[in-house]
Amino acid sequence: MAYYLVDYENVRIHGLDGLSSLTQQDEVCIFYSDNADSLTFELHFILNEAKARISYQKVEIGTKNALDFQLSSYLGYLISQNSGNKDAEYFIVTADGGFSVPVSYWNKKDVAVKTVMDCTGKDEKAKNGQLFLEIENLIQEKEPVPMIAEIIQRCRSKQEVHNALIKEIKDSKRASEIYRAIRPLLADKQGRA
DSSP states (O other): OEEEEEEHHHHGGGGGTTGGGOOTTOEEEEEEBTTBOOOOHHHHHHHHHOOSEEEEEEOOOSSTTHHHHHHHHHHHHHHHHTTTOTTOEEEEEOSOGGGHHHHHHHHHTTOEEEEESSTTOOBOHHHHHHHHHHHHHHHSOSTTHHHHHHHHHHOSBHHHHHHHHHHHHOOHHHHHHHHHHHGGGGTTSBSOO
16 A cells, blocks of 8 residues: 655646556545646546545645645654554655655654655655755755755746745855856756846
């Protein structure tokens, strides 16, 4: 039995890739907010054809990381409901590096929790590890690396990356320095900043 907790605000429709391969024993819970609350016809068809049980959690927003907190709380709830079931696996479908904290916490308690990019269950740890190393090599420091990696994975354009760095770092000069350093990692992004 596998549980997929989808950070829809972060991964959108691509997070549901692989949904058709899940079974009736699997459960998918889609966490969404007012920031991401629409479905395409394509996604509607995918959800209707899925064998897995699908549920939805509308997130109360208003504070930073509101979705992350609510998804993490629900993960703990599911784990408590399945205590004693060593076959249960939990997948957080997200590109948000911040979920490494609850993943590490539960893994130390011998509970199988992973972050993945979609419902295929492919582990993103190796991919994220490589990105972390590349960022660290470019900026020559460790502390902001997870935040920068999350921004690179989340943002679709170079301008979005630049704006997100300014918002997170709160120092436009430092954000611009980091942006210039990580530009080689943004070749697949649209536009220019």
